[in-house]
Each structure stands twice: as C-alpha cells, then as structure tokens.
Amino acid sequence: MSPVAISRVVKGDDGRSRCPWCVSSPEYLRYHDEEWGHPVAEDDRVYEKLCLEGFQSGLSWLTILRKREGFRAAFSSFDPVAVARYGDSDVERLVSDASIVRNRAKILATIDNAKAVLALREQGFSLAGLVWRYEPARKRATRDGEGIPASTAESKALSSDLVKRGFRFVGPTTVYAAMQSLGVVNDHLARCDFRKICEEERALFDPPSEAFNPPPG
DSSP states (O other), rough: OOOOOOOOOEEEEOOOEEEEEGGGGGGHHHHHHTTTTTTOOOOHHHHHHHHHHHTTTOHHHHHHHTTHHHHHTGGGGOHHHTTTTTTTHHHHHHHHHTTTOOOOHHHHHHHHHHHHHHHHHHTOOOHHHHHHHTSSOOOOOOOOOOOOSSOHHHHHHHHHHHHTTTTOOOOHHHHHHHHHTTTOOOOOOOOOHHHHHHHHHHHHHHOOOBEEEEOOO
C-alpha cells in the first residue's frame, strides 16, 4: 500500500501519533502499527508481499488485508516451492475461490513469480537480498502536509530488475508499496510515533544477503 495523499498526523485514544491513512479501519491500524515500515528479511515474506501488492492493483488495500488469510490458504502460505508446482487444476481452483481476488492474470503471475523466485535461488540469489539491494542511501522524512511519492528512482530500478528476471505485476508503484511495507523505506510521517520505532528496528537489522541460504531442515 502506498498512501499518496497525506495531511497531518492524528493522535489516537492511546495518545500515540500516527499517519492519518491508518485510522479508517481496525485492519489499517493494525497494519500501520505492526507491519508497515518494519524491516523484513525472509524470502518467502518478500515474495508474499510482492504478490499481494500485485493483486491490490486497481483495488483498495483494505480489500487485500481482509482477504489475506484467504490468500495464504489458497497459495500454500506463499511458499514459492509449492506455488511453482501449481498446474491448470490449481489455476481453476483459484479462479473459483471467493476468499481471494479471482483475477486469472494475477493468479498466473503469482505462479510465474514463484518460478522466478526459484530461478533466482538456482542462480544462488535471494529475492529478499535483491530487494534490499535497492534500499535508498538517503532517508527521507515526510513532513505534515507533504506528499509521499507513488514511485521512486529506486523502485523503478528494482521493478526493471525484477521484470528482467521473469517477475510479473511488479511495476514501479507496486514495487514501491512493497518496499514501504517491508521496511526498505520508512515512509511514516516525521511526527508519527511509529517512524522512530521503525528507525530503531532498522538500526539493529542486518539486511539479508544476496546469496540464498536455504533454511535448516
């Protein structure tokens, strides 16, 4: 999710200041507090987020959040090894599954993206490491009343890299939204209390290696 229209931080009943886009629903609030901007290193979670952002294109991110568990059940918890094996019967199953967004092109892209993740691994590379390669060198802090861009030079470069490697539905805006959520960029407003939390987490965070290291076992 890449909120572009920004006003001022809002103070919740708990006394904490937050980005204004998160207060319209409990799902947005939880996503803002617990996920958006917190750094992520796991390959499978990066794959999941890229795919979910692709499904969001043209829809509300709230729709995706409310269907998220349905997506995880339908797509084998976004295990790219499992999803890459999906065949025609799985596609038909998914197209008929009301718990997800039933868009055939996006479903096929999710399967193709799983295959692209495995192709990266066969070459010795990690998807998470590839994404973190494009972390901006300069940190931006958006002030009240300013806007957050829909894409950046880094997201355009990452999008181009992913497309060359066989990924689909990974345009610069989709990729930037994933970078925001994965903590590759911290777009909490300067006066949002959760900006500092994410900054502190990033300071202690070791970005994933570009070399893929299979999990033990």
